[in-house]
Amino acid sequence: MIxxxxxxxxxxxxxxxxxxxxxxxxxxIGSGAFMRLASRKINLAxxxxxxxxxxxxxxxxxxxxxxATPLGEVxxxxxIKEVFEGKxxxxxxxxxxxxxxxxxxxxxxxxxxxGFSDLITALLVLNTDVVLFNNGRMPLEVFLTEKIRKxxxxxxxxxxxxxxxxxxxxxxxxxDFSILNSAVSVDxxxxxxxxxxxxxxVAKLATKAMEYLKNNNDIEEASKLAAEEMExxxxxxxxxxxxxxxxxxxxxxxLEEVIQ
Amino acid sequence: xxxxxxxxxxxxxxxxxxxxxxxxVLRRLNYSSVKKGCDxxxxxVCTVLMDGKPVLSCSILAASADGHEITTIEGIEKDPEFKNxxxxxxxxxxxxxxxxxxxxxxxxYAMGKELKNPTEDEIKKYLVxxxxxxxxxxxxxxxIKKYFEVKA
Numbered sequence: 001m002i003x004x005x006x007x008x009x010x011x012x013x014x015x016x017x018x019x020x021x022x023x024x025x026x027x028x029i030g031s032g033a034f035m036r037l038a039s040r041k042i043n044l045a046x047x048x049x050x051x052x053x054x055x056x057x058x059x060x061x062x063x064x065x066x067x068a069t070p071l072g073e074v075x076x077x078x079x080i081k082e083v084f085e086g087k088x089x090x091x092x093x094x095x096x097x098x099x100x101x102x103x104x105x106x107x108x109x110x111x112x113x114x115g116f117s118d119l120i121t122a123l124l125v126l127n128t129d130v131v132l133f134n135n136g137r138m139p140l141e142v143f144l145t146e147k148i149r150k151x152x153x154x155x156x157x158x159x160x161x162x163x164x165x166x167x168x169x170x171x172x173x174x175x176d177f178s179i180l181n182s183a184v185s186v187d188x189x190x191x192x193x194x195x196x197x198x199x200x201x202v203a204k205l206a207t208k209a210m211e212y213l214k215n216n217n218d219i220e221e222a223s224k225l226a227a228e229e230m231e232x233x234x235x236x237x238x239x240x241x242x243x244x245x246x247x248x249x250x251x252x253x254x255l256e257e258v259i260q
Numbered sequence: 261x262x263x264x265x266x267x268x269x270x271x272x273x274x275x276x277x278x279x280x281x282x283x284x285v286l287r288r289l290n291y292s293s294v295k296k297g298c299d300x301x302x303x304x305v306c307t308v309l310m311d312g313k314p315v316l317s318c319s320i321l322a323a324s325a326d327g328h329e330i331t332t333i334e335g336i337e338k339d340p341e342f343k344n345x346x347x348x349x350x351x352x353x354x355x356x357x358x359x360x361x362x363x364x365x366x367x368x369y370a371m372g373k374e375l376k377n378p379t380e381d382e383i384k385k386y387l388v389x390x391x392x393x394x395x396x397x398x399x400x401x402x403x404i405k406k407y408f409e410v411k412a
Contacts, residue, residue, distance in 0.1 A: 002279060034301060036301070
């Protein structure tokens with residue numbers, strides 16, 4: 001059972017951060033999605049819905065998404081429909097249900113670095129930065145390795161460039177979490193980005209395979225390299241051996257799609 | 261703590277605990293069409309509209325709904341679209357025990373506002389979060405396709 005002692009809806013991010021660092025047991029809540037499953041005590045639940053962080057905008061070559069924007073709003077954004085050949089919409093629409101996406105926020109999805117996240121895997125191959133209220137702007141791949149607990153994800157910034165992307169996943173059914181997922185992208189200069197997630201650890205970039213593809217065209221070999229440089233684990237969804245076996249297949253499918 | 265919810269166009273002041281979820285508050289207020297099923301954000305029987313968008317009331321803190329407009333199926337009872345959707349479901353034998361029907365109807369209603377002429381694939385994707393243990397989805401899909409065909 002989740003036990004919340006007090007609830008607070010600040011009018012600004014400054015106000016939210018001040019409470020977050022000064023009150024022991026204070027937490028930022030996305031909305032409540034999946035909170036019922038948790039068994040913990042929260043002294044102060046801070047809800048960011050009135051802090052002005054609900055937006056999707058295009059500024060020069062950057063797509064900016066506010067940290068408190070529900071995934072459903074992102075999915076319905078005309079900006080998101082236009083970029084990356086609409087592939088980001090495909091990723092968003094594969095996340096759980098319409099009803100959940102209208103609740104779950106960008107910050108609530110990215111900040112906890114959820115291992116099963118499909119969105120993190122996809123965003124990693126799109127040159128994405130996160131902007132934190134206290135720790136500032138940093139690439140998503142850096143944020144994922146940092147141990148930051150008390151901060152607020154203010155904004156997500158995705159570089160709007162001519163980049164082809166593909167998102168692949170393996171699931172028991174469409175309406176389920178991914179057993180494994182992978183995203184691949186390439187720009188006009190053949191700079192590839194490859195990520196593998198739900199291993200079940202949080203997604204990360206396959207940097208050796210990305211480096212290999214700078215001077216080589218063998219996608220079979222690149223897929224193997226990408227799969228080999230990851231660590232895998234077992235959970236209720238699948239064993240680590242199974243994940244390791246399907247990883248190169250998903251990467252290869254992604255590479256084939258973006259090279260076409 | 262005290263919150264204000266506009267439920268089916270009626271403003272109500274409600275005393276809640278910060279740990280309470282919207283589903284439990286709505287049921288406490290006798291909106292019994294909002295069902296408690298899996299209670300984990302999966303089955304969709306607790307679906308309500310919040311500011312016109314379908315959401316899972318089991319996964320929203322009641323405090324987060326403060327100041328928002330909530331619509332349960334009772335709130336669209338007089339809307340002709342409600343009749344059209346429920347008639348299509350009845351004609352195709354698409355509801356049996358009826359437990360999932362309020363959530364399903366509200367989600368189809370919301371889909372009708374968002375997508376003008378959805379394809380079969382779009383319908384399936386939109387309704388993926390409404391589980392039904394009776395029908396096997398075939399008559400539901402037939403009914404919903406029929407509803408949108410007539411609507412178009």
